[in-house]
Amino acid sequence: MRLPADDHTGARIADYRKLRHLTQEALAQRAYLSRSCIAKVERGLAPATPAVVAAVARVLQVDVAVLNGQPYTSEMQQDHLDLMIAPLSDALDLYDLGPDPDITPRSLADIEPDVRALCEKACATEYSGVGQQLPGLLGELTTAISLLPEGEERRRTAAALSWCYWVAYEFAYRLGYHLLASIALERMGWTAEQAQDPLLLAVRLSRRSAMLLRRGDNRMSLRTLDRAHRLVGQHDAPGSVPALAVSGSLHLAAAIAAAQAKAPDAVAGHMELARQVAKEIGRDVPQVYWAAFGETNVRHFDVATRVELGQLGDAVRAAQALHFPAEHPRMRVGRYYIEMARAYTEMGRAEAAQRALSQARTVAPQQARYHPLVRETIGALVRRQRRAAEGLTSLAAWVGM
Template structure:
């Protein structure tokens, strides 16, 4: 079911502001955002960044998902993703019920291979394929863990189940089901502790920090990342590629947290540490703890943090030197093009913004279709033009506007 043209984040902010009997100035003062920014966002003339949405949501005492218009139920029905949510919710509740008498688990080697495939699918934003297989795999792994007859089998099962919960987090979070995503992260932490794997726990904390950043809680996100770094020191070989890659990932997360807080000094410090980690490894290692870390990812974050800081000229300069390898995770590449569309939009370059949006759709279609910033940027471009181009109108229809 198509949305009305006024159904965008800014319009929803205006609706809730009026319900709270606040003027734009009053909301700006509560959210610590410039009144002019509130006015432009409400009018749909500038994209509402995650930091702005988080600040306004706190001031209006409303869930961020409500302002973002997530989850996108009608589009999920078209893609047959909506029917996967209830079985996945049920599967998350199996964690402490012991073995299921109706399930005969396959050999652990076969199950763990399936988990690897799902991890790769999540990084490729293949939500439909991932969501269809997750509930059954969670049930099978839960039973396999309960029936494990040796310490090695138990550790293998706990690690596999931890990664299955990570995939569950990625699936539910990207589709806007944030409560389920939080539950999945809790289950992941519980399993990672049983697996006695500090790096798994650190990866889980990086995702937890991302959820906090979505709510604008930079300080708590930074504290959680500090805890993640302390866990890396507990790994058997802190100087290994695995440990260095996870540490670099935490530094990149820290750079984004600092950028949202407009702390340029901390951004530079975190990026420098991430650069050192990438140089130490000397190559991209996308499958090492599924962190997709390496020289390319650090270069991407050079661009992303500049966009977040509002230094668009620096972002464009950094982007000119960025090239993604053919095997780079589509999740990362798609996100980059969405970020560039936002930057071009803020610079008033509608044609370049549309080109980046089209590229995001080509690279990672399911990610682009459900990404709130993708939709918001399309909406801004449509409202700025007297008559939307054919390509832009097609994009708007594709995301359900």
Template sequence: MPQGTDDHIGARLADYRKLRGLTQSGLAQKAFVSRGTIAKVEAGLSPATPGIVAAASRALHVPVDVLNGQPYMSELQQDRLDAMIEPLTAALDMYDLGPDPDITPRPVAALAADVERLCEGTCATEYKGIGEALPGLMSELTTAVGLASFGAERQRLAELLAWTYWVAYEFAYRLGYHHLAAIALERMGWMGEQAQDPLLLALRLARRSSMLLRRGDNQMAERILERGHRLVEQADDPHAVPALAVGGSLHLAGAIAAAQAKNKDSVEEYLKEAGAAAKRIGRDVPGVYWASFGLTNVKHFEVATAVELGDLGAAVKEARKLHFPAGHPPMRTGRYYIEMGRAYAQMGRYEKAEEQLHRARKIAPQQARYHPLMRSTIGVLVRHQRRAPDGLVSLAGWVGMI
């Protein structure tokens, strides 16, 4: 069944709060937010930001995906994405079974080309194409690694298999299958070790920190990011573009962690370090370790951290300076417009907020359709207007809220 506008994150939060015998003030105290914030979120009048959901999840001992209502099964079934989860789960389970006698792996170059296409599709949020191709390629690479002799070729195959695990993480995580995403990350670390690539392992830690931030564990996320920086220092050339891109991405992840902890000084320090790395590179390098890093991404995170800190005026001011170049990864651009939709909704600028959400849908439709913040913000816009505009009704129907 579609998720109605009266069945939202705030309503689920209120249900679990009552089951735990807490008042709004009691939950606010446990979650370290104001009672007014809890009241607005429960009423669906304020976006349920990732930080608030994480804090409530921790206080109520309820998983974040339960509060978010993920995965969104009706929409997954409509898009035929639900049928792709079982084959992916089976492919992830093959990791320690050795070569499959029914699979004859293709040459390394052909496998590498397919992995490249999958990584590009991931950054473009083309979930259906990813879900169809990923299990087979992962199984083929698992067999190829098992058959290969130790040496440079086996390391290369291990690297390629590690990237398919990264793709599996992104695919599962974005669709709300967070347990499966966690398994994919573990497999990525295991194979990254065999590839002997510290930058690949550091990038994995950046994704692991994101999962911790989703649960509101800022301190552990920052500890993991520190470990990531130590791995970057182990790269063959810590001052080359790949190491700068991965290190810069770790700094941006740190900035988000600090923003969720409301530590503005740390946010500024992380952004300063990321900016220095981007300036040394001198250009955007979206395909380097698929970190989507560069000057544009640093500007994006300046806006995103201002939103997270609640400094919405500064966020809008910085947003005026941000221009995405042609070819910038839709994963990043789409997320930016979702974040700005939330910011404008919090400011009471509802027409502007709706405009941002339409942009997110146009740029990265599958990402927008399955993003909980997109749904939360749409619900806020509907509840704040006596008669929802046709465009907003269309958005609500598209994500399955009506």
């Protein structure tokens, strides 16, 4: 297995730090991190976590994707995903061009099941299926909405198109095409306004807050989530299950933002609000506005926020009480195992970390293959060992290391 010394995020951080004429100490101070953290990350002995990369990217004035080395072109070529980026980019440009004379849209009743199936694939991180079907649906719905007068059918068509833009965001974002993901989010906002659905607008803002958090802008991320909560309050039935599910998901997103800001009191406050909403709903709702909210999500984020706060022992203990139902979105389950792999790595528990990585691969293979933290965690495990175990070597080869 070939693992060049400069083939990881920490080495790229070191390169940009030197280009900016900063010492490790200076970078650490400006990023509000410890020098030992910067030193370990640069040497590849500790995973470059999303919070660390975001903080460093802000200081170095470079995009997070550049430090992560995204997109992972070789792996995308192997999975034939690279062929899907240009058609998606072209489809996103159609939004204001009016009807396409070469497209005869089907009825909305025929299109909506395809949109739901596409959203299900996105939640299952089946990127290949998403990339193949998404451009065609975007073209069809863009033409359909251009031909419709104001009214209920136009609003339903706008909602369907908005969800396709949401899928476009998920597809582009997970593969490292963050500019394309930003464009998809803008299109989602445009159509969600036409759908006149405040919950859809709130979901869009939750994704916008995630992109702000990726850049390390915790303050703006939390402001965006506050705005999303106000939109939920504008819904005709703010106490309905859909509105509660979206609201609870927003509280969980705010808890993660607070955890990255190392604000444990704020984390506790948001988690308690999410817990109250889950109790009010009384059950898991895995596919309401694709928000996947309930007691299971609250337990998951209890673990995730503890990992982010560095409370690793508490996170592992909390994880023992977490069991995912069969219908839980694979995107969420896969993310949980990625988080646990990071925690075990930081605790020096290499075998447990490797098992968690293998579980992430089993549950949501394409998510794991293209997730920067998976690569960082594998790299840290390899560099800490004199001789990598066979299973770890296999994982490293699979993600392209």
